[in-house]
Amino acid sequence: MRCLGWSSWAQRMLPPRFARPTPSWTRSWGIAVSIEDEYRSVRYGAALSRMDHVGLLRIRGDDALDAVDAVCSGDLWVRDGRMLQTLILDERGQPVADVYVCPDYDACILMVEGMTTEQFSTCLARNADPDLEIALEDLRPEHELISLHGPYAWEVLSKWLTPDIIGLPYLSFYGFDRGTCFRAGKTGEYGYDLVIRSEDAQDARRELLELVRSVGGSEVSLGTLDLCALENGFFSVRNGSVEGLTPVELQLQWRLSARKQFPGSAAIEARRATGISRRLTYFVARDGVNPGDQVRGPDAPVGEVMAAAFSPGIGGVVGTVLLDIPVAYPGIDEFFVPNEGSAQPIRTVSSPLIVNRSLLVNPHHHSYATREDVLNPPMWEGSLP
Incomplete structure (x- = not known):
């Protein structure tokens, strides 16, 4: 396996099984980069990614926030310049979109994963008061x-934009001459989403990628970002099927309002009244576990694997399993996935599963050049079954 500009300390901090026999490859501006190298960029340096899968919408008008409130599941108690994570549910109470709501004076910016602009417009027309004075605008094309992630993403952005960026609080945003910077991210590391005007985007990507490479990073794929989100317990509309599941089973009730009606709220109340039989729980395993696999206990089946991916940081498989309520708890190592002629043990765990490097890096005292001075405990402090 190739390592692009990484010092020996980063190699030492990763488990021995970091190198896979047959690595996957993506292409970053003409340079082949393995998934393992991408992962290292996110966890130890900085990573650049195009977020073409995210919808960018703006609702203008005095009633913009009221319109958004009608379709989102959470209470939109958020002031201008700040961001709030919420969901859009279908009538069965199933999450269909993961949404950042960003009030901006007389408008509201939305970053939407899982739903097209047309689908959002239809949802808005169906659920919002038709007398509201609003105008929906698609910010693409x-x-x-563009997103930046990693323990030194702040250093990249401070050189490209302004040193003041290190003071931008999580879930807040501000405008600059070429677009808007959102302090967000779902990898567990420092994260920034940059909405850039199309005419400036190519130059911005080139400049940012040069800076990213100067801190040992690279451009990374959506799959790598999804893996990092999975390790940290962030919900993703791509990490496993939600068919038949509501935020109650998915442990997302903190994104549900208790004071208002919203699409799917009747189904949520019905599910709460009848009770749930299974709940999403995180697990680790050595190998041989895939989405859809049955999970068994000593005497009977207890659940089904929803998401599973190899984690270089852990040296094994990390994922989620939908477990029967009596056993849907972390710290249980009596479960296994039956394979042909063998049984693959799994252990349930709590999220986040790893020690994110960004927790150890202080922008006021550290930099990529002085990374040797940063404490580096093992990324994974647990053990595999």
């Missing part, structure tokens, strides 16, 4: 979304 006039804008592009």
Whole structure:
């Protein structure tokens, strides 16, 4: 396996099984980069990614926030310049979109995963008061979304934009001459989403990628970002099927309002009244576990694997399993996935599963050049079954 500009300390901090026999490859501006190298960029340096899968919408008008409130599941108690994570549910109470709501004075910016602009417009027309004075605007293709992630993403952005960026609080945003910077991210590391005007996007990507490479990073794929989100317990509309599941089973009730009606709220109340039989729980395993696999206990089946992926940081498989309520708890190592002629043990765990490097890096005292001075405990402090 190739390592692009990484010091020996980063190699030492990863488990021995970091190198896979047959690595996957993506292409970063003409340079082949393995998934393992991408992962290292996110966890130890900085990573650049195009977020073409995210919808960018703006609702203008005095009633913009009221319109958004009608379709989202959470209470939109958020002031201008700040961001709030919420969901859009279907009538069965199943999550169909993961949404950042960003009030911006007389408008509201939305970053939407899982739903097209047309689908959102239909949902808005169906659920919002038709008398509200609003105008829905699709920010693409006039804008592009670029993201930065990693313990030194702040250093990249401070050189490209302004040193003041290190003071931008999590879940907040501000405008600059070429677009808007959102302090967000779902990898567990420092994260920034940049909405850039299309005419400036190519130059911005080139400049940012040069800076990213100067801190040992690379451009990374959506799959790597999804893996990092999975390790940290972030919900993703791509990490496993939600068919038949509501935020109650998915442990997302903190994104549900208790004071208002919203699409799917009747189904949520019905599910709460009848009770749930299974709940999402995180697990680790050595190998041989895939989405859809049955999970068994000593005497009977107890659940089904929803998401599973190899984690270089852990040296094994990390994922989620939908377990029967009596056993849907972390710290249980009596479960296994039956394979042909063998049984693959799994252990349930709590999220986040790893020690994110960004927790150890202080932008006021550290930099990539002085990374040797940063404490580096093992990324994974647990053990595999």
